Amino acid sequence: MKKNIAIIMGGYSNEFPISIKSGSVVTKHLSNDRFITYPIVVTKESWYYNDENQVAHEIDKNDFSLKLQNERIHFDCVFNAIHGSPGEDGLLQAYFSLMQIPQTSCAYYQAALTFNKRDFLSTIKPYGINCATSYFLNYGDTVNEHEIIDKVGLPCFVKANKAGSSFGISKVYKSEKLKAAINKAFDEDDEIIIESFLDGTEISVGVITYQGKVKVLPITEVVSDNDFFDYEAKYQGKSQEITPARITDIQWQNAEKTAKKVYEVLKMEGYTRSEFIFIGDEPFMLEMNTTPGLTEESILPQQAQAAGISLSELFESAIDEALKNFNA
Numbered sequence: 001m002k003k004n005i006a007i008i009m010g011g012y013s014n015e016f017p018i019s020i021k022s023g024s025v026v027t028k029h030l031s032n033d034r035f036i037t038y039p040i041v042v043t044k045e046s047w048y049y050n051d052e053n054q055v056a057h058e059i060d061k062n063d064f065s066l067k068l069q070n071e072r073i074h075f076d077c078v079f080n081a082i083h084g085s086p087g088e089d090g091l092l093q094a095y096f097s098l099m100q101i102p103q104t105s106c107a108y109y110q111a112a113l114t115f116n117k118r119d120f121l122s123t124i125k126p127y128g129i130n131c132a133t134s135y136f137l138n139y140g141d142t143v144n145e146h147e148i149i150d151k152v153g154l155p156c157f158v159k160a161n162k163a164g165s166s167f168g169i170s171k172v173y174k175s176e177k178l179k180a181a182i183n184k185a186f187d188e189d190d191e192i193i194i195e196s197f198l199d200g201t202e203i204s205v206g207v208i209t210y211q212g213k214v215k216v217l218p219i220t221e222v223v224s225d226n227d228f229f230d231y232e233a234k235y236q237g238k239s240q241e242i243t244p245a246r247i248t249d250i251q252w253q254n255a256e257k258t259a260k261k262v263y264e265v266l267k268m269e270g271y272t273r274s275e276f277i278f279i280g281d282e283p284f285m286l287e288m289n290t291t292p293g294l295t296e297e298s299i300l301p302q303q304a305q306a307a308g309i310s311l312s313e314l315f316e317s318a319i320d321e322a323l324k325n326f327n328a
Contacts (some may be wrong), residue, residue: 002033002034002035002036003034003035003036003076003077003319003323004035004036004038004073004074004075004076005030005035005036005037005038005075005076005077005078005079005319006038006040006064006066006075006077006078006079007023007026007027007030007037007038007039007040007078007079007081008023008040008042008047008078008079008080008081008082008087008092009022009023009024009039009040009041009042009081009082010023010041010042010043010082011042011043011082011083011084011085011086011087011088012042012043012044012084012085012086013083013084013085013163013167014084014163014167014188015083015084015167016043018083018293019081019082019083019084019087020041021293021295022081022083022293022294022295022298023039023079023081023082023294024039025294025295025296025301025311026079026081026294026315027039029310029311029312029315030079030312030315030316030319031316034316035316035319038066038073038075040059040066042082042086042087042092046058047059047061049066049068051068063099064078064095064096064099064101075101076102076323077101077102077103077104077319077322077323077326078096078101078102078103078104079103079104079315079318079319080092080093080103080104080105080270080291081291081294082291083289083292083293084163085115085162087105087291088105088111088115088289088290088291089111089112089115089162090108090109090110090111090112090113090115091108093105093106093107093108093111094108102322102323102325102326103322104270104271104318104319104321104322105269105270105271105290105291106268106269106270106272106290107267107269110266110267110268110269110290111290113266114266114272114287114288114289114290115162115290116161116162116191117159117161117162117193117287118134118136118161118191118193120287120288121134121193121285124262124265124266124285127261127262127265129258129261129262129285130279130282130283130284130285131285131286132152132157132195132196132197132198132284132286133151133152133153133195133196134152134193134194134195134196135147135148135151135152135193135194135195136161136191136192136193136194137182137191137192137193137194138190138191138192139186139190139191143179143182145175145178145179148178148194149175149178152194152195152196153196153197154172154173154174154175154197155171155172155173155197156171156172156178156194156195156196156197157169157170157171157172157194157195157197158170158172158178158181158182158184158185158193158194159185159192159193159194159195160185160186160188160189160191160192161189161191161192161193162189162191163188163189167188168184168185168186168187168188168189168192169185170184170185171197182194195286198277198279198284199279200277200278200279200280200284201221201245201247201251201277201278202221202222202223202224202275202276202277202278203219203220203221203222203245203247203255203275203276203277203278203283204219204220204222204241204273204274204275204276204299204303205217205219205220205255205256205259205273205274205275205276206220206271206272206273206274206292206299206300206303206304207259207260207263207268207271207272207273207274208270208271208272208300208304208314208317208318209269209270209317209321210309210314210317210321211317212321212324214263214264215307216256216259216260217300217303217304217306217307218243218244218245218303218306218307219243219244219245219247219252219255219256219303220241220242220243220244220245220299220302220303221240221241221242221243221245221246221247222239222240222241222242222275222299223239223240223241223242224239225239225240241299241302243299243302243303243306244306247278248281250281251278251281251283254281254282254283255276255278255283258276258283258285259272259274259276259283262274262285262288268290269321269322269325270290270318270321270322271290271291271292271300271318272288272289272290272292273288273289273292273299273300274286274287274288274289275287275288275289294315296311301314
């Protein structure tokens with residue numbers, strides 16, 4: 001019997017259009033023989049499904065069900081393709097946990113933790129994971145520019161603490177530019193993180209649970225045409241994403257080991273894509289994404305295909321794992 005699958009996309013953040021693209025690709029590649037798919041757009045105003053006539057039908061949030069032609073549709077599983085809030089920060093994961101509906105991403109605690117860059121890095125450091133030197137600011141704090149530069153040095157990165165797709169991020173070379181970068185980051189979030197610049201090869205490492213086992217995908221080297229891997233580099237072709245990465249065997253082994261360790265230490269499920277920069281042979285962790293981009297051009301699907309995993313196999317495995325974990 002075919003299973004009803006809700007593919008949620010959109011969300012509340014600036015990553016809305018990127019998420020719509022990811023959700024559309026997932027919908028396209030899921031098997032019609034196994035699943036009946038329902039693309040669900042999530043906005044702050046409404047959660048809805050557009051039928052074949054582009055008529056919007058509201059989701060009943062009391063039980064996450066859908067009424068079509070006098071039929072009440074309940075979902076066997078939710079495929080989470082929302083980047084940013086509320087799909088990557090734990091809010092929807094907690095909601096679906098309460099609704100007792102399986103979903104494909106990690107649990108709500110892991111999502112909330114990894115979405116908060118400061119808490120995530122503070123959690124993994126005691127496990128021996130290398131990270132950049134960092135300085136934290138909350139909105140309203142006194143900004144001591146000399147103290148910040150003394151700790152992290154120049155150049156440095158100023159980032160919104162809870163934002164994706166490089167929104168609110170600046171690379172600062174001169175002290176007189178620091179305040180403007182801080183204000184830009186505060187436009188995205190009321191918490192920011194300022195990190196030392198790491199000068200080395202940048203890589204992206206996908207780790208997934210596939211056919212019941214934790215699997216590290218082939219590593220991607222990221223070479224930005226811009227000064228760093230910003231929004232243009234990620235989504236407007238201003239970068240090279242080279243899979244497999246042009247790194248040494250020892251670098252590859254160290255990156256695989258570290259990415260898998262973090263995945264297992266945090267008891268992750270579903271997909272993750274982690275970013276690192278090498279200092280010598282040692283990978284320094286920047287962040288972990290738990291609902292990474294899923295278009296044909298996105299890094300994780302590229303890595304899966306390099307591993308011989310088709311997009312259909314990649315997406316359907318996530319549903320199979322979610323159903324298996326829910327029924328365990």
